Amino acid sequence: MSVLLPNMADFDTIYELEEEDERVASEEHLARYCPEPVVMRGAGHITVFGLSNKFDTEFPSVLTGKVAPEEFKTSMGRVNACLKKNLPVSIKWLLCGCLCCCCTVGCSLWPVICLNKRTRRSIQKLLEWENNRLYHKLGLHWKLSKRKCESSNMMEYVILIEFLPKYPIFRPD
Template sequence: MADFDEIYEEEEDEERALEEQLLKYSPDPVVVRGSGHVTVFGLSNKFESEFPSSLTGKVAPEEFKASINRVNSCLKKNLPVNQVLENYFFEKPFFQTITRRSIEKLLEWENNRLYHKLCLHWRLSKRKCETNNMMEYVILIEFLPKTPIFRPD
């Protein structure tokens, strides 16, 4: 009778193990690199709009291209203004942060609008360049694990 009121944590351990297993089997993220035009502190002024083959069946090519075009228009709008202001005020990291934050807000809006429903997550990430030792900003498209809907809470 002493075991009647005791709370066991085995179920929580099983849930954690299941979540780790789901994360382990998720595919590698898709990397969308800058097209190599002008880079300011690793931030390209344009991202490649070519549809990656690993996203086939996950998202429509038209939606992907529209999202990349929104990011590119944000970059096109912000980078020339930042370069002019950097020449006057010498506050390069500040203006680069403004552009980066506006892109991150745009990607979060895209995630909430469409991509989280498709189990995808877009984010801006800093990665090492393949050709040299510098860092560049890339768009990472991560695959989110699907929530098991048939498992009880």
């Protein structure tokens, strides 16, 4: 019976990976073990250009042990308050724009588009503030994202709650 022994000259050799190869390998490794993001879809009865007038405040069971239900409801309440403040103005401008659309060759819809963009930006800033205040410390990242609706080919805005990968702090440099 013969046993193949490794070449002893190569046994103690340390091979260095290029920095880029190491980063790509570690990111792929970390991304593989992260759970799928939680998708919070709009729960309102009015949608203007893909942005619903409110999001559901029901606590998803996937986040149990990650964040307190009270914190989750507070954050969703802040997002809903922002929507409640901004969307009624957009709806009024949309109705006015639709009535005048034939006379203005569609230019009367620009105020609605600009207001919708401003609302999205304010929600993104709010989520960024929430992330810096609490959620990044808990290993979560909230963001507003555009997704295709499940029931049709239309697009909608959803809140994605992503799990941040845990970096191995004990791995040698």
